[in-house]
Amino acid sequence: MGTAKKNTFDMRELSYLPDAPPDGLPERDALSPKVPAFSPLYQQIKVLILQSLKAGEWKPGEMIPSEFELAARFQVSQGTVRKAVDELSQEHLLLRRQGKGTFVATHSEQTFQYRFLKLVPNAESLLPAGPAHRTILWCKKAKATSEIAKTLMLAPGSGVLQIRRVLSFAGVPTILEDMCLPAEGFKGLSAEALRNHQGPTYALFETTFGVRMVRAQEKITAVHPSPEDAQMLNINDNTPLLQVERIAFTYQDKPMEIRRALYKTVHHHYRNDLN
Amino acid sequence: MGTAKKNTFDMRELSYLPDAPPDGLPERDALSPKVPAFSPLYQQIKVLILQSLKAGEWKPGEMIPSEFELAARFQVSQGTVRKAVDELSQEHLLLRRQGKGTFVATHSEQTFQYRFLKLVPNAESLLPAGPAHRTILWCKKAKATSEIAKTLMLAPGSGVLQIRRVLSFAGVPTILEDMCLPAEGFKGLSAEALRNHQGPTYALFETTFGVRMVRAQEKITAVHPSPEDAQMLNINDNTPLLQVERIAFTYQDKPMEIRRALYKTVHHHYRNDLN
DNA sequence: CAGTGGTCTAGACCACACT
DNA sequence: GTGTGGTCTAGACCACTGC
Numbered sequence: 001m002g003t004a005k006k007n008t009f010d011m012r013e014l015s016y017l018p019d020a021p022p023d024g025l026p027e028r029d030a031l032s033p034k035v036p037a038f039s040p041l042y043q044q045i046k047v048l049i050l051q052s053l054k055a056g057e058w059k060p061g062e063m064i065p066s067e068f069e070l071a072a073r074f075q076v077s078q079g080t081v082r083k084a085v086d087e088l089s090q091e092h093l094l095l096r097r098q099g100k101g102t103f104v105a106t107h108s109e110q111t112f113q114y115r116f117l118k119l120v121p122n123a124e125s126l127l128p129a130g131p132a133h134r135t136i137l138w139c140k141k142a143k144a145t146s147e148i149a150k151t152l153m154l155a156p157g158s159g160v161l162q163i164r165r166v167l168s169f170a171g172v173p174t175i176l177e178d179m180c181l182p183a184e185g186f187k188g189l190s191a192e193a194l195r196n197h198q199g200p201t202y203a204l205f206e207t208t209f210g211v212r213m214v215r216a217q218e219k220i221t222a223v224h225p226s227p228e229d230a231q232m233l234n235i236n237d238n239t240p241l242l243q244v245e246r247i248a249f250t251y252q253d254k255p256m257e258i259r260r261a262l263y264k265t266v267h268h269h270y271r272n273d274l275n
Numbered sequence: 276m277g278t279a280k281k282n283t284f285d286m287r288e289l290s291y292l293p294d295a296p297p298d299g300l301p302e303r304d305a306l307s308p309k310v311p312a313f314s315p316l317y318q319q320i321k322v323l324i325l326q327s328l329k330a331g332e333w334k335p336g337e338m339i340p341s342e343f344e345l346a347a348r349f350q351v352s353q354g355t356v357r358k359a360v361d362e363l364s365q366e367h368l369l370l371r372r373q374g375k376g377t378f379v380a381t382h383s384e385q386t387f388q389y390r391f392l393k394l395v396p397n398a399e400s401l402l403p404a405g406p407a408h409r410t411i412l413w414c415k416k417a418k419a420t421s422e423i424a425k426t427l428m429l430a431p432g433s434g435v436l437q438i439r440r441v442l443s444f445a446g447v448p449t450i451l452e453d454m455c456l457p458a459e460g461f462k463g464l465s466a467e468a469l470r471n472h473q474g475p476t477y478a479l480f481e482t483t484f485g486v487r488m489v490r491a492q493e494k495i496t497a498v499h500p501s502p503e504d505a506q507m508l509n510i511n512d513n514t515p516l517l518q519v520e521r522i523a524f525t526y527q528d529k530p531m532e533i534r535r536a537l538y539k540t541v542h543h544h545y546r547n548d549l550n
Numbered sequence: 551c552a553g554t555g556g557t558c559t560a561g562a563c564c565a566c567a568c569t
Numbered sequence: 570g571t572g573t574g575g576t577c578t579a580g581a582c583c584a585c586t587g588c
Contacts, residue, residue, distance in 0.1 A: 038565075040576055066554060077578045082555090091550060098555050099585030116549045216549040221540035222497040222515035240497035240515035246549075265496035272547055274391045274491040274521075275366060313584075315557055341573060352559045357574090373574045374566035 045074055045084040053093065053104060054251040060106035060206045064094070067102075093214060107202040107213070114200055116216050116248070118270050119175065125267045132167040132175070137232070139163045139191040141183055151247060152182055152255050159183035163194065166232055173233050174268060176225075180258040185209060202248075211256055216248040220270065225262060233264055242270055320349050320359040328368065328379060329526040335381035335481045339369070342377075368489060382477040382488070389475055391491050391523070393545050394450065400542045407442040407450070412507070414438045414466040416458055426522060427457055427530050434458035438469065441507055448508045449543060451500075455533040460484060477523075486531055491523040495545065500537060508539055517545055 049070075058064045067085065071078045085102060088094045092112065095105045105112055144152065144160045152160070160180050167175040181189070186209050197204045205211045223243040230237035242263040250256045263270065324345075333339045342360065346353045360377060363369045367387065370380045380387055419427065419435045427435070435455050442450040456464070461484050472479045480486045498518040505512035517538040525531045538545065 040564095042576075068554090079579085080577060083576085085555095096555065097586090099553080099587080101554060101586095118547070118549075218547045218549065220495065220517065220545040220547065222517045222538075224515055238513065240499055242495065242497045242517070263497075270495040272393070272493045272495065274393075274493065315583095317557075343573090354560085355558060358557085360574095371574065372567090374568080374572080376573055 041076055042080050042083040042087075045070075045076060045081060046087060048074060049084060049088060050093075050251065056210060058104050060104045060212055061108065063101040063103050091214070106206055107200045108206070113203075116202070116213070116246070118218075118272060119263050119265075119268045120271050121169070121268050132169055133171070134194075135166045135168070135173075136191045136194045137164040137166065139189065139194060144180075148180060148258060151258055152180075154182055161186055161189055163191075165194070169267070172264075172267065174264045175261055176229055176232050177259060177261040182256065185211060185256070211250055213248045213256065214250055215253075216246050219245045221245075223262070229262060233262065235264065239264070241265070244270070316351055317355050317358040317362075320345075320351060320356060321362060323349060324359060324363060325368075325526065331485060333379050335379045335487055336383060338376040338378050366489070381481055382475045383481070388478075391477070391488070391521070393493075393547060394538050394540075394543045395546050396444070396543050407444055408446070409469075410441045410443070410448075411466045411469045412439040412441065414464065414469060419455075423455055423533060426533055427455075429457055436461055436464055438466075440469070444543070447539075447542065449539045450536055451504055451507050452534060452536040456531065460486060460531070486525055488523045488531065489525055490528075491521050494520045496520075498537070504537060508537065510539065514539070516540070519545070 049064075052058060052064075064070075065073070067078050067081045070081045070085075074081065085094060085096070089096050089102070092105050092115070095103045095109065095112075097103065107113060107115070140162050141159055142162050144154055144156070144158045146156055148154075148160060149156050149158055152158075154160075159182075161183050163177075163179040163181070165177050165179075166173050167177065186205075189209070193208075194201070194204070202213045205213065221243045222240055225233065225235070225237050225239065225241055227237050230239065233239075233241075242265055244259075244261045244263060246257070246259040246261070247255050248257040248259065324339075327333060327339075339345075340348070342353050342356045345356045345360075349356065360369060360371070364371050364377070367380050367390070370378045370384065370387075372378065382388060382390070415437050416434055417437050419429055419431070419433050421431055423429075423435060424431050424433055429435075434457075436458050438452075438454040438456070440452050440454075441448050442452065461480075464484070468483075469476070469479070477488045480488065496518050497515055500508065500510070500512050500514065500516055502512050505514065508514075508516075517540055519534075519536045519538060521532070521534040521536070522530050523532040523534065
């Protein structure tokens with residue numbers, strides 16, 4: 001790879017083949033003419049960078065090699081690396097900082113903190129938006145139900161961690177959350193550890209367990225709380241609440257967390273921007 | 276502008292000045308050193324394209340000039356136009372189609388229909404996702420309250436159109452919506468017109484009134500319906516509902532619609548993807 | 551000052567859609 | 570084939586950060 005001569009422009013032999021050419025299958029010019037079967041170079045570079053990220057070659061918060069270094073490493077031009085990094089940056093996997101370098105994104109970063117929390121104070125609310133106070137109710141091990149195992153892509157009956165907590169803003173209990181994580185991969189996580197940690201929970205997951213949450217999907221419905229849930233939020237059980245069911249994913253779309261939260265929307269609302 | 280000679284690379288005199296240099300203000304090298312005071316060429320091109328879009332030079336669904344034509348027109352290279360169009364395309368203002376051309380996005384377009392409607396059927400629901408049946412309850416003119424006037428940036432007491440309708444899926448009333456539009460700009464809009472129209476309401480706004488909704492923001496809370504609202508949705512007034520308050524914007528972030536909707540989330544949920 | 555990301559150009563060629 | 574968007578290169582220079 002050292003000082004390999006570059007073709008002026010030849011679209012590398014692999015360039016215009018499918019991302020993962022199956023092994024025992026017919027040649028490219030054989031049948032199945034309608035499968036796209038084409039992946040631009042920058043997409044392939046993107047995959048390579050992604051692999052390094054997942055393998056932990058560069059850790060959250062660290063700087064990755066410069067565009068020119070990556071270009072040399074992958075034997076492509078800087079512009080091609082740039083396009084790959086651009087996309088990863090848009091997906092919030094990398095963070096570019098002009099004059100400094102490109103960094104692995106992290107939930108510890110100021111601008112990315114609580115990126116997935118869409119509950120914000122109402123405009124007329126006088127409560128300061130300050131950080132939430134967390135009360136960990138429990139953190140215990142259990143067996144995954146078949147549905148949970150399926151969603152997290154675990155073997156049936158695998159161990160999972162169940163965490164329950166209440167978030168309060170200005171002393172007002174507002175969010176009741178139940179999280180579910182694969183026990184494998186979060187060994188040593190305890191109520192104590194959760195209580196001692198400052199900052200976003202997803203940042204703790206990164207630093208202590210090397211698990212970075214990359215994207216999530218939420219399903220929102222309106223519900224009434226169960227009597228016990230109502231008590232935890234200090235409301236009566238006829239108060240309408242938002243129920244937010246989240247699945248959070250790491251690299252390669254691997255589901256790593258199921259979370260079900262109840263949001264009290266008296267002084268707050270769920271804010272969403274549609275583009 | 277005709278066959279003007281291009282500098283090989285000089286960043287055009289205007290390039291590195293603020294987007295809109297204020298008239299009666301000090302020179303660039305004067306005080307206020309911390310205002311960014313720098314706008315790349317492609318951003319300026321973007322603004323120019325945006326102006327043409329807003330002025331109606333190209334109508335929704337129409338093809339805009341090719342990248343090379345635009346490059347010639349703006350006296351920049353094709354790559355610079357490309358970057359401008361890329362961003363407008365990401366914001367869903369334009370739609371690129373390889374081999375065909377670049378088109379002004381429209382809510383009539385298959386892939387953009389109901390882009391702002393995040394309510395989807397539950398997975399287990401057996402109701403077909405078919406199009407909603409619309410019942411227009413009324414469409415009447417009124418005076419804007421001070422709050423509405425402020426939000427829509429209208430003069431106090433301006434005329435607005437109030438529209439109320441129910442959307443049903445598979446015969447089940449599911450959404451109750453109140454829309455509020457500036458009367459100015461939607462002249463001739465009636466319950467009759469709304470009933471006769473097929474397809475997305477925002478498509479009707481485009482074709483008949485030349486108003487294109489470009490983005491929106493929503494505030495979601497959980498509520499109980501008023502007795503009248505409950506009756507419209509055929510539920511009892513203790514059913515928890517999602518209340519979705521939307522402000523929709525046209526070009527240049529001009530607010531053009533206020534909408535307050537109640538979603539019944541028995542067979543549906545509000546789906547949101549977090550990146 | 552050097553190093554990094556950001557912008558811009560000019561030119562070549564590929565993939566796709568239509569005619 | 571022609572025209573359009575899409576990819577890739579090579580090289581230049583600008584803007585920001587920190588030594």
